[in-house]
Amino acid sequence: MGRPRAFDVEKALDAMLCVFWRKGYEGTSYADLTAAAGVERPALYAAFGNKEALFRSALERYVERYLDYFPAALELPTAREVAGRILHGVVDLNTRYGEHTGCLAINGALAGPDEAEPVRQALIDFRAAGQERLRQRLERAKAEGDLPPGASPEALAAFVMAVSHGIAVQAKAGVGRAMLEAVAEQALSTWPAGGAAAPASPGR
Amino acid sequence: MGRPRAFDVEKALDAMLCVFWRKGYEGTSYADLTAAAGVERPALYAAFGNKEALFRSALERYVERYLDYFPAALELPTAREVAGRILHGVVDLNTRYGEHTGCLAINGALAGPDEAEPVRQALIDFRAAGQERLRQRLERAKAEGDLPPGASPEALAAFVMAVSHGIAVQAKAGVGRAMLEAVAEQALSTWPAGGAAAPASPGR
DNA sequence: CCAGTTTCATAACAACCGTTATGAAACATG
DNA sequence: CATGTTTCATAACGGTTGTTATGAAACTGG
Incomplete structure (x- = not known):
């Protein structure tokens, strides 16, 4: 009524x-x-x-509307594929719409007055949660031999997220998709190789 | 008077x-x-x-007060050293002061209302100018054989700047220096090896 | 010591901020 | 058709924004 x-x-x-x-x-x-x-x-x-x-x-x-690529990426078989999918997903999303480039989680509130600190902290937590999920995925990869024993899942997760944030800043500044794809590829160029083969189905 | x-x-x-x-x-x-x-x-x-x-x-x-490390980095002998000095300089500057972390050129104005667009554009131009200086330096490195013939100075410069921006975002979010140093090192691990030795003094 | 000049704080300006009180409009139920 | 309930736009709220007019204070020159 x-x-x-x-x-x-x-x-x-x-x-x-x-x-x-x-x-x-x-x-x-x-x-x-x-x-x-x-x-x-x-x-x-x-x-x-x-x-x-x-x-x-x-x-x-x-x-739920734009970040579905992230959980999908985490389910890929190898850590290298996970990182690649994330970075290329970021490039795609951050350059897809000309009216609103970059990433909401960064554009939303980076610096600002003290009154807006709750919102800023919410975005910090939000980004940290994504980084933590990636870290756990890389931890699993390391346990599976998909990453070398000396690799640091925490540092690698921080690296992937940092490159993602950098891409977001550049996209907001108007840098085109092709250049950002090259940035992503450069970041992926020395992904540590795992000693074992594909973890889930080694014989395939 | x-x-x-x-x-x-x-x-x-x-x-x-x-x-x-x-x-x-x-x-x-x-x-x-x-x-x-x-x-x-x-x-x-x-x-x-x-x-x-x-x-x-x-x-x-x-x-003039905080970014002196950048022109100093460009004068280092090898491209790898240039990139390393820049990235570690960024980490240092962005985590040095607890009251104002991150980078002014990014914190200053990333997203905002339309009225602030002149300032935003000024920062975009400012960052692009730095990237251009780095690109020219890497172009020289390529000509000297300090970078492989297939390397793209433009993409490498964009990569270094993107990682720098990502580090700035993370620093603003409170990530500590040690973790960001690891991010910088991971970024540098992707650096392409040059065909020739040290360019200026090959016999040393 | 007075005149001229520059710099300062007080106070006001209009415009905008996020938020809300007020009352009319639109529906379901009796 | 009347009543109760929910949603809407109009209009105002106090507070803050960047900017500036006003006039007193502090110096140097004659």
Whole structure:
């Protein structure tokens, strides 16, 4: 009962996500948000809460809509393939849309005033969680002999994520896909070779 | 003649530079700036112009005060040493001060509202200029046989800068120096071996 | 010591920020 | 059709943004 919604909440969130993607959390005003969503401020407050809660909803949407390549990459058979898929996935996502290049998890809030620190910390935790998942995957690779005994899964995970972040910064600066592909390939060029063959199906 | 300055312009600029470093261009308010400089707004306007001009002055100061390692790195004899010095210089600078980690050229303005686009573009140009200087240095290295004929100075320069940016993002997120050193080393492990020996003094 | 000049802080400016109180509009149920 | 409930836009809230007009304070020159 009651008056029905006059706007599509999901579509509005998708649209606002793109604004956050382009302008970041602090750089996005409610004037931007209402223009993108097509409804006025009170409707957004009723549907999503305040600006911080709205941004967190946008981040969740970002994950399920654009970051599916990441868990898929983790399931590839070799560590080298995992890293390659991640880096090329980053290049693809960060250069796919001309209006909002780069990565929401970095554009969203890197530096800013003290009041925005909760959001900044949320993005830090978010990125760290991804890095941790990659580290565990590389740990497994090392146990399987897919990485040499001297390799450090923690350092390799940090390296892959750092290159990803660097690619995101460059993409936001307007660097084209071809150049960033070359950056990814350079990063992959000396991936440590494992002593064993393919871990899951060694005989294939 | 006239009333003399009651504050040290250079010290004020140094102090405000640190604020921009920590909070970025948009995230820094005049309340922050006056608190750091120790003088009120009109004094800053008289000495530096408006906020954008003030930020540009801070960026210049940043270069001459913190980025001296970069031109020094370009003068090292081999491309590998150049890249190594740059990456380790980045790690050092980005983790040296706990109050303002990361890099001003990235923290300053990555994403933001449309009004701040001139500042964003200035930082993009600034970073691109550094990358171009590195590219020219690597071009020379290739001509000297310090890099293999198949190597791409443009891609290698983009790679080194991308890793630098990634390190800056991680440093801003609180990642420690040791881990970032490992990232830099992993990046350097991908460096292509040159065909010739040391270029300038091959017999040494 | 007075006139001229430069620099300073106080205080105000309009514009915008995120947030919310108010009341009209649109539905389901009785 | 009236009642209750939910959602909407209008409009305002206090606070902060970058910028500047005003006038007092501090110096050098004559």
